[in-house]
Amino acid sequence: MPDLEVRSVLFVCLGNICRSPTAEGVMHKLIGRDGLESKIHVDSAGTIGYHTGEPADLRMQEAAARREIPLASVSRQIERADFDRFDLIIAMDRENLRDLRALDSHREGQLRLFSEFLPPGSAADVPDPYYGQAGFDRVIDIVEQGCPAILEHLLRGS
Numbered sequence: 009m010p011d012l013e014v015r016s017v018l019f020v021c022l023g024n025i026c027r028s029p030t031a032e033g034v035m036h037k038l039i040g041r042d043g044l045e046s047k048i049h050v051d052s053a054g055t056i057g058y059h060t061g062e063p064a065d066l067r068m069q070e071a072a073a074r075r076e077i078p079l080a081s082v083s084r085q086i087e088r089a090d091f092d093r094f095d096l097i098i099a100m101d102r103e104n105l106r107d108l109r110a111l112d113s114h115r116e117g118q119l120r121l122f123s124e125f126l127p128p129g130s131a132a133d134v135p136d137p138y139y140g141q142a143g144f145d146r147v148i149d150i151v152e153q154g155c156p157a158i159l160e161h162l163l164r165g166s
């Protein structure tokens with residue numbers, strides 16, 4: 009069981025080299041700003057293992073560095089044990105959410121879509137910059153918009 013004192017969140021995208029590392033990095037920045045290192049644990053993973061062991065995409069790293077967002081994650085594929093390790097698992101788009109449900113169909117209570125933490129009317133999916141659905145800076149804009157609400161959600165413990 010997860011430690012009751014520490015709230016944990018795992019961000020999940022397809023390759024774990026663009027969107028979910030950015031969400032992890034933005035959360036780390038917020039956690040550092042608020043001195044919450046001992047209270048919140050953050051990680052990220054991909055639904056595919058194709059990029060396992062790789063750092064974030066260089067274009068994503070450069071865009072993040074310009075905005076002082078740490079992007080230290082190394083790509084890994086999600087595994088079923090992650091459902092036991094994390095309180096909350098946040099899919100960056102609906103395809104990622106479908107893949108998470110396919111991995112374990114009994115964990116609905118832990119799963120959220122990133123866009124649930126965005127203002128009403130926002131697009132359902134964080135666009136995939138790797139396939140050119142949006143620019144890397146646009147992805148950061150969206151992630152920066154949603155992460156404060158995710159932090160609040162974790163601190164409320166709900």
Ligand code: 4NP
Nearest residue numbers: 021022023024025026027138
């Ligand atoms: P991400 O972007 O899911 O935001 O990390 C992608 C990175 C790599 C691939 C797909 C999406 N890929 O198919 O290699």
